[in-house]
Amino acid sequence: MRQTTTTQQKILLDGKTVTYTLTRKRVKNLNLRVRADGTVAVSVPMRTTEREIKAFLEKHAAFILSAIDRFAKKQKNAPIPHTFGDGDQLRILGEDLRIKVSVGSKICGACSGKTLILTVKDPTDEAQRRHAAEQWATAKLSEVVSAICERAWRNFAPYGIPRPTVKYRRMTSRWGSCNTRRAVLTFNYALVAAPIEAVEYVVYHEFAHLLYPDHSPAFYAQVAVFIPDWKARRAALKALPCKFL
Numbered sequence: 001m002r003q004t005t006t007t008q009q010k011i012l013l014d015g016k017t018v019t020y021t022l023t024r025k026r027v028k029n030l031n032l033r034v035r036a037d038g039t040v041a042v043s044v045p046m047r048t049t050e051r052e053i054k055a056f057l058e059k060h061a062a063f064i065l066s067a068i069d070r071f072a073k074k075q076k077n078a079p080i081p082h083t084f085g086d087g088d089q090l091r092i093l094g095e096d097l098r099i100k101v102s103v104g105s106k107i108c109g110a111c112s113g114k115t116l117i118l119t120v121k122d123p124t125d126e127a128q129r130r131h132a133a134e135q136w137a138t139a140k141l142s143e144v145v146s147a148i149c150e151r152a153w154r155n156f157a158p159y160g161i162p163r164p165t166v167k168y169r170r171m172t173s174r175w176g177s178c179n180t181r182r183a184v185l186t187f188n189y190a191l192v193a194a195p196i197e198a199v200e201y202v203v204y205h206e207f208a209h210l211l212y213p214d215h216s217p218a219f220y221a222q223v224a225v226f227i228p229d230w231k232a233r234r235a236a237l238k239a240l241p242c243k244f245l
Contacts, residue, residue, distance in 0.1 A: 009042075011054065013061040018068070022053070030056045034067035038075070073239040084129035090116055090245065092140065094195030101129060109136025134245060141192040142168065148203045149185070155226050161210040170244055175237060176202045178209035189244040194237060201233035 004025040011018055020040035030053070031043045044053060057064065082088035082099075089096040097116040104119035109132045111117070116136065120128040149166055157163075162183040171177075171188040178185055185206045191199050204227050212219035223230050 011057050013057065013065060016065060018057075018064060020057070024048070032056070032060055032064070034064060034071070036071055036074075038068050038071040040064060040068070070238065074241055083126050084118060084133050085126075090133060090137075091193045092116070092137065093144065093192065093199070099129075099133070107132045107135070109133055111136070111140075130245075137192045137245060138168065138189060141187075141189060144196065144199060145187055145191070145203060148200050149207075152203050152207045152226070155204075156207050156210065159211055161207075164207070164210060171242065173242055175242065176206045178206045178213075180210060180213045183210060188242065190240075190242050192244070194240055197233050198237040198240075201227050201230055201237065205230075 004023060006021060006023045009020055009022045011020065018040060020042050023041070023043040024046050025043060027043055027045055030045070030048065033041045035041065042053065042057070044056075082090070084090075084099060084101075086099065086101050088099045090099060091097075092111075095114070097111065097114055100115050100117050101123045102117055102119050103121070103123055105121065106119060107121065107128055108119050109116060110119070116133070118129050118132040118136075120132055122128055145166065145168075149164075153163060164178075164183045164185045167184060167186045168189055169186055171190070174188060175191055175194075176185065176187045185203075187202065187206075191202060194202075201223075204223055208219055208222045211222055220230070227233065
């Protein structure tokens, strides 16, 4: 019985050289995966020929290149790791704020122009600095989303939908969700890093689900009534990491 083998291969797709991991093993079909780090993995049955593999990859060239490009953009836009110390930057609503740490009796945050002032009892305590930043960021997100929801409600109320309850939580792969049965809209805390236009798109997207629970053409037509450029806003959102601070 032949053993599973794994090798590194290269192929030219639409003028771009793509390196991929090829695994031959006991599977029935040719399988393709582009991982979050942009690497490409292909698994094929033992007896698959080089010509068949090449044809398979060329057939999926558009998907492969698009996925690699999408993941590369996400990595480029990923927030720079920081410790919430003096001089660090925090991306809020699409803009970078510079952090300034001050000493006070209460742990809190406040924004002054392009500066986010984090007041903590012990400036050497990273946990306190993070807590101050997260506390301020969640309040800022709630303020912005609440204002957008009020506008969205005025737009959607004539359709006869119930006034939704708005909640927030951390999510790893979604920017928002809608419980149509309970009329509850939940938004990801990570939205605080997205531009206002992208946040607005997510809010209207979830409101539209109160009319259309699926992602049918009718659903997107409804979104387009209020957000005509929703595709551009969604594209900008996809380039961002779904991570809170």
